[in-house]
Amino acid sequence: MGTTSDGDRPWQSYHTAYTNAKAGMEGVDKEKVQRIIYEMSKGSKYFENEKRKEAYIRQKVENLHTLCAKLTDKDMPHFQEVANKKILELEASRDLSKIWLHIDMDAFYAAVETLENPSLKGKPMAVGSMSMICTANYEARKFGVRAAMPGFIAHKLCPDLVFVPTNFEKYTYYSELTRKVFRRYDPDFIAASLDEAYLNITESCNERGLSSEEVAAELRNNIYEETGLTCSVGVAPNRLLAKIGGIGKVTETILKDVLGINTCEELLQKGAFLCALFSHCSTDFFLSVGLGLGRTDTPEQKLRKSISSERTFSATGDEPMLLQKLADIAETLSNDMQKECLWGRTLTLKLKTASFEVRTRAVSLQKFIQSKEEIQTYASKVLKAELPLSLRLMGLRMSQFRDDKCSPRDPMQKTLASFVISGNVTASATCVNKSSISEFSDEHQICDAQTDLSVHRESSASNDNKISLSYETNDVLASNQLSCGLKFASTSNADGIENMGNGCSEKCDSVETKNEMISNFSGHKTVAASSQKVELSWVDGYICSVCGIEMPPSFIEERQEHSDYHLAEMLQEEESVYGTGHLTQERSVRKALQAKENARKKLKSSPNKGRHIPIDAFFIKGKKNL
DNA sequence: GGGGGAAGGACCA
DNA sequence: TTCCTGGTCCTTCCCCC
Structure with a gap:
């Protein structure tokens, strides 16, 4: 940011997301671009806010410098030992058996617009508006224009820039055309966005006796023939390497400014300092990146979270x-x-x-x-x-x-469902009171164990609520990426394909283990139905007939919860009667899976599994205000 | 100490 | 004059059990 130390060139330290290099921006007069962006931004509220954020990061960097300075010669052998151990453990998990492709359509929106309007060919063009542009073609990038840049700045950089408004229906149509091609190589391909995808071509290569480069080249050719669009392809044994994206601007600044780290190699060389300065989670992530480790599994379908x-x-x-x-x-x-x-x-x-x-x-x-x-x-x-x-x-x-769709339900009902794990347990409870009567019966069954042990309810016309188990993963793409500011082994580029050579995978423990555990009780997809009933009524309108607790009629939700509680009690008793029955077995499995998941979260030992590392994660826990 | 909710932030396309 | 939108995941902090 334009501090006094920047002298007469304050723009040199003004780094925004759009001052970083991007494909097609080679040869751009970076200083000129930076100066124009700085001149057009300075004094604005946006600029002031950027300064505030920059100051915050600077403070973090200073804190880490201070901590670094406190490390003694006696400390370092210990941290080096820890780093060496971590590296060995990570190295042991390397898996070179898979072949992944990362496909990125070249300047996708701009390319589609040009395809439909050939007169745009050869002209600098951006898709978006004067306030913000989504993407720019390669002609525009030569002027420093790029995605996520305000249109008025782009216009200043390139006065002849042609603006084309976005048309997502068009992009979706062309995206689907590309996906038809992807499916031929990997029916379970992972769509990262409209213009990006990951394909596991291991089987395709093996079945056809082709090398990964041959398949990648063929795929690029097919995409071009069937859509008229070009794409870049990265080939590697895991998704991280196939893409090699970036640690963001903040992380890059911290690694560079605190430890002078610019390359993967340096991440490994400075492993002891990483262990000393950063959390366990962050250190593992950095070392994994240094080793080129990434995910090699195909995640189950993701469910929307928000x-x-x-x-x-x-x-x-x-x-x-x-x-x-x-x-x-x-x-x-x-x-x-x-x-x-x-x-x-x-x-x-x-x-x-x-x-x-x-x-x-x-x-x-x-x-x-x-x-x-x-x-x-x-x-x-x-x-x-x-x-x-x-x-x-x-x-x-x-x-x-809510787990089920298209019918409103009180969240408390989910609480009830969580008591019941599986099986054809048919339980009914009747809540009787002077003013209202409610009945419900739950029929539970285990679905195909392919997706998280979460309880789903499906309403039917007959008012029966079916509870089924399905398996859901929170797996996400290997989206931790290394920015272009860091120099790594290789990267996909706009011109073609590069094979990243060695890479690895981490053990995909969660999905496989869950499936394994579930399969351990295959054949027990249903359990005996209960004939028991909980008869609960409210004596004098407010006293529970089962336990005597007093609850006025106006406490509708509390009463419902109370009924659920007694039902759960009944089910637990039933479970104890069956002893080693399936309910216990399945509950144990669910508990074990939950514990496993909790342990995974707690250990945070594998942030390399496609997790972003926020800025605060780079500071050791409990060491605020260093 | 662990779990869960809230708030803030990094990062992605 | 003018600096997006929509999404995920992670952390810390705080409260409650």
Whole structure:
């Protein structure tokens, strides 16, 4: 940022996401680009906010320098030993048996627009608007124009730049054409976005007796013939290497400025310092990257975790106007949720102030909601608590979805479901009181064990709630990436294919082990039905007939929960009667799986498994304000 | 100490 | 004059059990 130490060239230290190099930007006059971006940005609120963030990172770097300076000659042998041990362990997990491709369509949106409008060919062009551009073709990149750059800056860099508005229907159509080709090589390919995918071509290579390079070249040719679009392909034994993306701007700064690390090799060489300065989680990640380790498995289908909508507008502090905008966003979100049959119970309000400060405020509700009115009601309450504020963006996010879709249900019912693990246990409980009677019966069965042991409920017309088990993974793509600022072994490029040579995988323990554990009780897909019933009534309208607890009729949710509790008790008794029965067995398995998952989270030992490493993760726990 | 919710942030396309 | 949108995952902090 333009500090006094920058002398008469303050722009040299102004680094934004769009001052980094990108394919097609070779030969760009970087200093000129930086100067223009700096000149057009300085003095703006955005610029001021960037300075604030930069100062925060600088402080972190200084703290780490201080910590580094405190390390003594006696400390280092210990940390070197720890690093060596970690490297050996990681190295032992290397798997070279798979062949992965990472395919990235070249300047996808721009290429599609040019395909449909050949007059754009050869002209510098950007898809987007004057406020923000999505992507730029290679002609525009020669001027320093690139994705995620404000249009007005891009226009300044390249006055002849042609702006084309986005058309996602078009991009989706062409994306599907590319995916048809991908499926021929890997039916379970992983789509990372409209223009990016990972393909496991191990079988394809083996069956056809072709090398990975031959298959990759053939695939690129087929893509071009069937879509008219070009793509870049990375070939490697794991997904991390096939892509070699980047550690972000922040991480790169920290590694460079604190330890002088610029390459994979240096990550390994400075392993002792990494162990000394960073958390266990971060160190493992860095060393894995240094060794070129990445995921080699194909994750199960991912389930959506949240859905959101946000809008940027001219900064305003006018409350009625903000509430109206919030209502519009609530409507958009509600519509999106209805399209996907989603009901959520955690609502998060995102605010960006006029000075670009971002705040989030979340509220977890007692029920699942979907309607515009409900979303708007809760969101307005949260917003009013924050006002007065001058805002330039508001967003709403819904998460904590109900397991089943398309029918509202109280979250408490899920609590009940969690008591029951599997089997054809048919349990019914009747809650009787002077004012209301409720009945339910649950029929449970184990689904194909392919996806997390989570309980799903499906409502049927007969009011039976079916609870089934399915297996779901939280696996994500190997998205930890190394920025172009770091020099690594190899990378895919716009011109063709590079084979990354050696790579490895970590043990995909979670999915395989879960499947293995589940298969251990194959053949026990159903268990005996219970004939027991819990008869619960409210004596005098407020005393539980089973335990005597007093609860007034107005405590509807609490009463429901109480009934659930007694039902759970009944099921537990049933379990004890069956002794080593399936309920116990399955519950044990579920417990073991949960423990395993918890242990994985706690150890955080494998951040290389496609996890992002946030800035705070680079500082040792409990050492705040170093 | 562990679990879970909230808040903030990094990173991705 | 003008610096996005939508999503995931991770951390710390705090409260409760």
